[in-house]
Amino acid sequence: MSGSAQCPHTDVHFDLNVARFGDTNVGYLEIVGRCKICDAPMRFRGAPLGVTPAHPTMALDGSEIRLPFLFGDEEYDGKCVGFVVGVAS
Ligand SMILES: [Zn+2]
Known part of the structure; x- marks a missing residue:
């Protein structure tokens, strides 16, 4: 099937992918979705563009969302490495 309108x-x-950036204990769960019927990529909405340990972010085209995480009672132990471009609408 082609075209996602129908x-x-x-x-x-x-x-799902786990990534780590910089010298910190924060990991990032990266999520990408695709329709198995028509092959259309899922586009996430509402998160700022970029990557930061402070909050969820997403790729410029919305194709990937990045969720920062720690384990158990860990505290964030690194520098705030990353960037945020702005809030998508
Ligand atoms: Zn579909």
Whole structure:
């Protein structure tokens, strides 16, 4: 099936990746989704563009969301490495 206008997007495949940037204990869960029926990429909304340990961010085109995380009662132990471009609408 091509074209997503007629597809209900009811069967989605997610790719999950854990990334680490800089010398910190913060990890980032990166999520990408794609419709298994029509192959359309999922586009996330509402998060600022970039990557920062302070809050979720997403890729410029919304194709990937990045969720910073720690484990258990860990405290953030690094410098605030990253950038944020702005809030997408
Ligand atoms: Zn679809």
